[in-house]
Amino acid sequence: MRRNLVTLMALLGAFLLFAILVHSETGDFGFVSGPNLELILRQTAIVGTAALGMTLIIAAGGIDLSAGAVIALSTVVLAAALSAGLSPLAAAILGVLAGAAAGALNGILVTVLGVVPFIVTLGTMLALRGVAKGLAHEQKIDAPMTWVNSALAALKPEDRWMLFPPGVWLTVVLAVLVGVTLNYTRFGRHLLAVGSNEAAARLAGVQVGRVKRRVYLLGGALVGVAGVFQFARLSVGDPTVATGLELDIIAAVVIGGASLAGGEGWVLGSLLGALIMTVIRAGGSQLGWSNWVQEIVTGAIIVTAVAIDRIRHRRHG
Amino acid sequence: MRGIGKRFGATEALAAVDLSVASGEIHALLGQNGAGKSTLMKILSGALVPDAGSIELDGQPYRPRNPLEGRRAGVAMIYQELSLVPHLSVAENVFLGVEPTRRGLLDRVLMRQRTREVLAELGSPDVDPDARVDALPIAGRQIVEIARALAAGCRVLVLDEPTSSLPRPDADRLFATMRRLAGQGQAIVYITHFLEEALAAGDRYSVLRDGRLVESGATAGVPPERIVTAMVGRAGSEAYPRSPRQAGEALLAIDNLAGLTRPNDASLTVHRGEVVGIFGLVGSGRTELIRAIFGLDPVLRGDVRVMGLGEAAPTARWRSGAGMVSEDRKGEGLAVGLSVADNLMLTAFGPWVTAAGQRAASGPVIGELGIRLADPLQPVGQLSGGNQQKVAFGRLLHHDVDLLLLDEPTRGIDVASKAAIYRTIDRLVTRADRPCGVLIVGSYLPELLGICDRIAVMRRGTLAPPVGAAETSEHALLLAASGGGN
Structure with missing residues (x-):
């Protein structure tokens, strides 16, 4: 919990910094306004939801490099289903299932072949991107506008009572569920045990392979939800979207305090990590920073966050 | 254990080894590295399956195929490289693999309470069930390992070199704990290189050499020299060679x-x-x-x-x-x-x-x-x-x-x-x-x-x-x- 507090402080620090910078630039407090906050949350939902799944995978000692490709696949499946005349709900479910199927594939390859997750998901990253392109015939799939698109759209005046768009709320609900799973269920303990000391977990009777397959399945399903959000933002099925996004997702988890060696992962921290990155981007673009400046700053933040964590660990033994 | 034999390829690791340990007994298992001590204990705990021989536990035939079956039957091995999960708490480690749940969620209250009871039984009530295992000293981790075996209802404990990484006071405390457990009817086998320790803490001892049982008996009154002789096959007089020395710059x-x-x-x-x-x-x-x-x-x-x-x-x-x-x-x-x-x-x-x-x-x-x-x-x-x-x-x-x-x-x-x-x-x-x-x-x-x-x-x-x-x-x-x- 102390770890989450540190991430929260970092988020507040970044937020304050940009609030002041934007104020000195424009003379108003636009950065702390309701619409801007809503914008930041909407932009965080995609990486944030995927980061929930990635938190589980990393805490269990794994990694998933295919997340970006799976998001693209999910948007393509969803758009194709909508164009084929399926109901929005059925199409969205298919999008999530596409992610779950990809996760199941990763889990099976990792456990059955015994190949390290980095290599397995490097392979599926390329292969699933290919599947997405094949399904979409290497084009964007235009889909009719439905209520799915409103998941992350700015709220209409009559919906103001919701405070945030439904997609943001869904992210929060999923975060609570994942947090409970990680901290208060047997599966969560087994997951951390596998990530912390796989041999010991096996000796204690934990079914290591099954735990890993479930972790990748769950992680994939959450990435599938992120794909639905991605579709909602663009309202097209785009097989080339979210290229490289897996690295943003991993960065969010790492800023949130997870150890890439496994055994540690913080759900709230990962969400805060995703928020930190959005705040930097939103703040940077409102200050008129070029894209390349934003990228340098984001990169520096990632390394700094992890370095601070290392120093803290060293001090506490 | 009767007539236990095990081969690894061309090497015969164990040949016709007999070993019996009574409830309430502390049994020291001695021998050089490679003598077959660990192999024998891995067979007992289920990590290895013997090629020959039979094992009985409480008079019942016992043939574990893996450590989990061994543990379920009541035999737990505490390895030299401790097999705990460093990121989890003491209570979570004690119940790893057998977590109690209530309405689908972990029953942390029960876990904590049972852990406290077992730790008290072990004479270590000062270990905090909520402490993370990687924050404990090695001696504390050993106690957690033993607590885990006890919580699972084990009656035969095998300790592999438990004191090799412990300072003296902790080792003495561990012996006191072993003594206490034996008093409660547990059977304890412990593997060690320290002869004095084996003779002081054990009730009986067995010595293995090249996969064969060469000597066993009660520890009372046995001189260490005799055990060294049994272990190395000759009298170990030149234990510490020392030529005349001349200090220089x-x-x-x-x-x-x-x-x-x-x-x-x-x-x-x-x-x-x-x-x-x-x-x-x-x-x-x-x-x-x-x-x-x-x-x-x-x-x-x-x-x-x-x-x-x-x-x-x-x-x-x-x-x-x-x-x-x-x-x-x-x-x-x-x-x-x-x-x-x-x-x-x-x-x-x-x-x-x-x-x-x-x-x-x-x-x-x-x-x-x-x-x-x-x-x-x-x-x-x-x-x-x-x-x-x-x-x-x-x-x-x-x-x-x-x-x-x-x-x-x-x-x-x-x-x-x-x-x-x-x-x-x-x-x-x-x-x-x-x-x-x-x-x-x-x-x-x-x-x-x-x-x-x-x-x-x-x-x-x-x-x-x-x-x-x-x-x-x-x-x-x-x-x-x-x-x-x-």
Whole structure:
């Protein structure tokens, strides 16, 4: 919990910094306004939801490099289903299932072949991107506008009572569920045990392979939800979207305090990590920073966050 | 256990071994590394399946196919490399794999309460069920391992080298715990290299040699010499070789040295032609002292000179003729995936590395230490623990250093491997050309008294002036280290 507090402080620090910078630039407090906050949350939902799944995978000692490709696949499946005349709900479910199927594939390859997750998901990253392109015939799939698109759209005046768009709320609900799973269920303990000391977990009777397959399945399903959000933002099925996004997702988890060696992962921290990155981007673009400046700053933040964590660990033994 | 046999390929690891342990008994299992102790216990706990023989537990036939079945039947093995999950809490580790749940969620209240009960039964109520395991000292982790076995209802406990990494007071507490468990009707088998310990703590003992049971009986009144004879097959008179020594110029001089946390104040000189020992309890700062000397830990205050060279990084230390063996063989000592030759030559590769060159260069070291292997290019991880340690030590020979810094160089290895290392140390400090100086950290007093010329005691970060090994005793050193004297 102390770890989450540190991430929260970092988020507040970044937020304050940009609030002041934007104020000195424009003379108003636009950065702390309701619409801007809503914008930041909407932009965080995609990486944030995927980061929930990635938190589980990393805490269990794994990694998933295919997340970006799976998001693209999910948007393509969803758009194709909508164009084929399926109901929005059925199409969205298919999008999530596409992610779950990809996760199941990763889990099976990792456990059955015994190949390290980095290599397995490097392979599926390329292969699933290919599947997405094949399904979409290497084009964007235009889909009719439905209520799915409103998941992350700015709220209409009559919906103001919701405070945030439904997609943001869904992210929060999923975060609570994942947090409970990680901290208060047997599966969560087994997951951390596998990530912390796989041999010991096996000796204690934990079914290591099954735990890993479930972790990748769950992680994939959450990435599938992120794909639905991605579709909602663009309202097209785009097989080339979210290229490289897996690295943003991993960065969010790492800023949130997870150890890439496994055994540690913080759900709230990962969400805060995703928020930190959005705040930097939103703040940077409102200050008129070029894209390349934003990228340098984001990169520096990632390394700094992890370095601070290392120093803290060293001090506490 | 009756007529147990097990082969690994062409080698016969166990042949017709019988062993019986009664409830309420502490049974010490002795033997050199490779004698078959661990194999026998792995069969008992289910990690290995025997080729011949049968086992009965409480009169019932018992044939576990894996450790989980063994545990369910009531046999738990507590391994030397502790098998806990470092990131989880004590209670979570105790219940790992058998977590109680209520309405789908973990029943943390029950876990905590049961853990507290078991810890109290073990006489360690001071261990916090919510503490993370990686925050506990090794002794605490062992208690957690035992608590886990008890919580699972085990009646036969096998402890593999439980005291090798424990300082004396913790070891004594562990014996008290074992005694207590035996009083409650548990059967305990423990594997050890320490003879005195086995005789003091065990009710009965068995000695294995080359896969065969050579002796067993009650421990009362048995002289250690007899067990050594049974273990090595001959009388072990030359345990600590010591040739006449002549101290020469100073190789290492430290003056009021202090590190970040430990040591706080250490002054010492090591000369050519002498072996200086440092004795101290775990946590006293003895490892940190050696690390600071070798440039692995920062120096806060004071002065350190190795052959005239002040504070320096490990690379510079090796270059100026000092070498170090870490106490953590797997973590810091060896690259276990690399070959024996690679490990021996790691600090001093020539510009070209060829298979023939590696075999030639590693030959003398392998010969001197009697490292048992199939080929110098074999991965070092395939060797037995004792032979791995010889490789870690052999690196200093290959590098031909003048000053040897040894941190627990013989921990957890068999008598023959120890003897090879002692012999080599003695040869190095008494050789005519450039005799070496040795600084050795140890926690086994007979060993330090046997091989050292002078011994200094480290206590809570402060190093006392060294005394001649001939003028002190186990009793005096232990008293100085554990805080009884001044």
